[in-house]
Amino acid sequence: MKLPNKVSSLMKVTAVGSMVAASITTTALIGKEKTAIGSEKVEKPIKDEFTSPKEKPNIVYIVLDDAGFSDLGSYGSEIKTPNMDQLASDGLRYNNFHANPMCSPTRASLLTGRNHHSVGMGSVANFDLGPESHTQARIKPEAATSAEILKENGFSTFAVTKWHAAPLHEITPAGPFDNWPLGQGFERFYGFLESHTDQFAPELVYDNHMVEPPEKEDYHISVDFVDHAIQFVTDQVSVTPDKPFHLYLGFGATHSPIQVPEEYINMYKGVYDKGWDEIRKERFERQKEMGIIPQDTEFIPRDPEIKAWDSLSKEEQELYARFQEAYAGFMTHTDDQIGRFISRLKEMGELDNTMIVLVSDNGASRESSNGSISFLNYINGNPTETKDLIAVKDKIGGPEVRAAYPLGWAQVSSTPFKNYKQSLHNGGTRVPLIIHWPEGINEENRGEIRTQYHHVIDITPTVLDIIDVEVPETYQGIKQMPMHGTSMTYSFENSDVPTTRIRQYYSIYGSRAIVDGDWKAVTYHKQGEPYENDKWELYRMNDFTESNNLAEKYPDKIKELEKLWYEEAEKYDALPYEFETSQVRGYINPKAVNNRNQFAYYQGMEHIGTYAAPKIQNRSYTIMATIDRKEKKTDGVLVAHGDHLSGYTLYIKDDKLVYEYNLLGTVYKMVSKEKVPVGESTIQFEFQKTGNLQGKAFLMINGKQVGEVEMPKTFKATLAEEGLDIGRDMLRPVSPDYGKGKDFKFSGKINKVEYHLMND
Numbered sequence: 001m002k003l004p005n006k007v008s009s010l011m012k013v014t015a016v017g018s019m020v021a022a023s024i025t026t027t028a029l030i031g032k033e034k035t036a037i038g039s040e041k042v043e044k045p046i047k048d049e050f051t052s053p054k055e056k057p058n059i060v061y062i063v064l065d066d067a068g069f070s071d072l073g074s075y076g077s078e079i080k081t082p083n084m085d086q087l088a089s090d091g092l093r094y095n096n097f098h099a100n101p102m103c104s105p106t107r108a109s110l111l112t113g114r115n116h117h118s119v120g121m122g123s124v125a126n127f128d129l130g131p132e133s134h135t136q137a138r139i140k141p142e143a144a145t146s147a148e149i150l151k152e153n154g155f156s157t158f159a160v161t162k163w164h165a166a167p168l169h170e171i172t173p174a175g176p177f178d179n180w181p182l183g184q185g186f187e188r189f190y191g192f193l194e195s196h197t198d199q200f201a202p203e204l205v206y207d208n209h210m211v212e213p214p215e216k217e218d219y220h221i222s223v224d225f226v227d228h229a230i231q232f233v234t235d236q237v238s239v240t241p242d243k244p245f246h247l248y249l250g251f252g253a254t255h256s257p258i259q260v261p262e263e264y265i266n267m268y269k270g271v272y273d274k275g276w277d278e279i280r281k282e283r284f285e286r287q288k289e290m291g292i293i294p295q296d297t298e299f300i301p302r303d304p305e306i307k308a309w310d311s312l313s314k315e316e317q318e319l320y321a322r323f324q325e326a327y328a329g330f331m332t333h334t335d336d337q338i339g340r341f342i343s344r345l346k347e348m349g350e351l352d353n354t355m356i357v358l359v360s361d362n363g364a365s366r367e368s369s370n371g372s373i374s375f376l377n378y379i380n381g382n383p384t385e386t387k388d389l390i391a392v393k394d395k396i397g398g399p400e401v402r403a404a405y406p407l408g409w410a411q412v413s414s415t416p417f418k419n420y421k422q423s424l425h426n427g428g429t430r431v432p433l434i435i436h437w438p439e440g441i442n443e444e445n446r447g448e449i450r451t452q453y454h455h456v457i458d459i460t461p462t463v464l465d466i467i468d469v470e471v472p473e474t475y476q477g478i479k480q481m482p483m484h485g486t487s488m489t490y491s492f493e494n495s496d497v498p499t500t501r502i503r504q505y506y507s508i509y510g511s512r513a514i515v516d517g518d519w520k521a522v523t524y525h526k527q528g529e530p531y532e533n534d535k536w537e538l539y540r541m542n543d544f545t546e547s548n549n550l551a552e553k554y555p556d557k558i559k560e561l562e563k564l565w566y567e568e569a570e571k572y573d574a575l576p577y578e579f580e581t582s583q584v585r586g587y588i589n590p591k592a593v594n595n596r597n598q599f600a601y602y603q604g605m606e607h608i609g610t611y612a613a614p615k616i617q618n619r620s621y622t623i624m625a626t627i628d629r630k631e632k633k634t635d636g637v638l639v640a641h642g643d644h645l646s647g648y649t650l651y652i653k654d655d656k657l658v659y660e661y662n663l664l665g666t667v668y669k670m671v672s673k674e675k676v677p678v679g680e681s682t683i684q685f686e687f688q689k690t691g692n693l694q695g696k697a698f699l700m701i702n703g704k705q706v707g708e709v710e711m712p713k714t715f716k717a718t719l720a721e722e723g724l725d726i727g728r729d730m731l732r733p734v735s736p737d738y739g740k741g742k743d744f745k746f747s748g749k750i751n752k753v754e755y756h757l758m759n760d
């Protein structure tokens with residue numbers, strides 16, 4: 001690639017292994033040192049350690065989660081994001097950049113430069129449909145990641161991020177670890193592995209082991225992430241200053257749970273009282289003024305699923321305004337953290353020589369429809385009623401609930417586009433992209449907007465182009481698939497050069513789309529509906545808001561594009577395209593650690609992710625613990641899965657055995673009629689299924705029944721966000737009644753906790 005300034009002259013290094021030679025030729029020789037190797041003296045050049053520049057720029061990916069196109073100030077928002085806006089004004093902003101419509105597929109494409117089905121990430125990492133499927137919840141070894149390729153080329157590699165690119169049933173303290181960040185080319189990792197986590201009490205992983213969040217009154221994961229990113233970069237720059245680094249910094253923000261320190265929510269008090277209709281119009285006008293959308297863009301009507309703001313009661317308006325105050329505060333808080341990271345790079349003199357790619361992983365989320373206080377409402381198809389939301393209004397944004405904003409605000413985030421995450425209209429895929437690289441982007445181009453159509457598979461090929469590295473033909477002995485993306489570097493200098501990306505297929509949850517030159521065909525598949533009902537729409541690429549459906553006018557074009565979609569889908573392993581989440585949600589890969597009916601866990605085992613725990617849903621089962629209570633005051637948790645919003649726990653308190661099952665607020669509880677004896681005993685919880693998702697539960701001590709409870713409704717899908725603990729209940733307690741001590745750790749001996757699951 002042709003670069004505007006001094007960096008280009010330093011970047012003539014190609015392919016693995018040539019770094020050493022390159023560093024000798026480009027390094028000032030200020031002296032010679034005699035080094036003894038065996039009996040011979042060898043001359044070794046000495047670098048000027050303070051002045052020799054790196055041969056290659058640092059590469060930083062900053063990924064926002066579920067942020068819509070209009071959510072940053074530099075894309076038209078009223079939300080304050082001064083640090084990201086500064087990156088935009090000192091760099092480039094793209095207005096026709098597309099992600100995949102969901103998280104894991106975007107992350108897989110970002111890291112590999114390949115299409116997501118090809119690398120095995122057909123859907124989110126929640127779904128592992130086995131090695132024959134395009135939906136394996138992992139990145140295949142035939143697609144080395146940017147971290148793997150850059151590491152081979154002399155970069156240090158770190159990830160401080162949400163990962164969501166390993167099967168969730170692999171989130172256990174015993175791995176398997178191949179699909180965790182350290183198995184995918186990152187030398188250091190700090191983050192979480194699922195789709196989201198509590199921002200105040202996250203399930204954290206450091207390298208390859210679970211860790212507990214630091215005990216700090218004002219702990220927040222985004223702050224912790226940037227503290228670690230700063231730590232990793234500081235260590236690297238201090239110790240190996242001539243080595244470039246590749247950092248993947250991906251926030252949990254602004255995915256739900258929307259949780260942020262109160263002062264950030266307060267910053268937006270009153271700002272959203274005017275409602276989603278007005279705010280969407282304001283963002284649209286601002287976008288036109290700043291030129292991020294064309295002057296002739298059509299303003300699309302309100303989504304018919306969303307109520308007019310003026311038709312809402314005062315109480316509803318106050319409720320929904322609070323959601324957006326919290327969302328905006330969450331974004332500003334994230335921006336502050338990004339600012340801290342940028343300042344640190346600047347202080348260390350690393351900012352100019354760092355290429356920062358800032359992107360959102362998909363469009364705005366519609367997953368909570370009416371607003372919710374737990375993602376499990378969505379997963380279990382159980383929307384939260386407005387009255388229940390109003391009851392907790394002042395807690396929205398705080399630690400006690402796990403808020404997700406309602407559709408009205410998602411449409412604001414999507415401004416000016418139609419639809420949301422999981423859809424293939426622009427609202428699902430067209431996301432902010434900022435590229436900041438002072439040494440690589442000419443001063444006269446800075447702050448400009450780029451309109452060329454590009455896709456997330458193009459980022460890693462752009463990086464390889466910049467550092468002049470070829471895609472390896474084999475990686476660790478495995479033949480590599482070619483990159484599917486193409487370099488975007490040509491667009492750095494030119495706003496009016498036509499795009500080099502002509503074609504791109506999309507496919508998620510049965511929805512399909514294809515871009516081909518000037519055309520886009522798209523069909524939205526509503527989950528559960530027959531596929532014959534899916535209607536293809538046809539748009540010109542310059543129809544910014546996809547307002548003018550030309551399907552009827554050009555029936556042949558639609559047929560041609562549908563055929564092309566099949567060809568591309570075949571080429572990139574995206575067939576079959578049919579995908580019903582309700583059918584695959586219960587599937588467990590036969591190789592998964594929890595694809596068993598018998599489990600025996602021992603005291604001291606670390607925390608297990610919720611998707612790797614025994615699947616007790618809709619079946620009979622027993623949990624049996626053999627324990628030893630030394631004395632009457634021996635108490636604590638025997639087993640707990642979940643948190644304060646949902647899950648179950650079995651514990652001993654005040655000499656009694658207690659069981660609680662919390663179904664998103666509906667609690668079934670048993671306290672044993674008899675005391676648990678001092679000394680050894682066998683504790684048993686038994687659930688007898690009596691019908692679909694219902695049953696009767698019993699408590700037993702040494703074979704004697706000591707409690708029973710009817711459980712007329714139980715979880716269908718995921719039963720808890722937080723995972724499973726033996727002998728304690730870490731992070732958020734399932735029961736508010738433990739009453740004492742961190743984790744309510746069992747003070748006696750647990751020989752083992754066994755699960756026996758039935759196939760009824």
Ligand SMILES: O=[N+]([O-])c1ccc(OS(=O)(=O)O)cc1
Nearest residue numbers: 102103104124126164195255
């Ligand atoms: O349906 N799911 O299981 C699901 C949906 C969305 C989702 O969100 S994402 O941001 O991680 O894509 C995670 C899981």
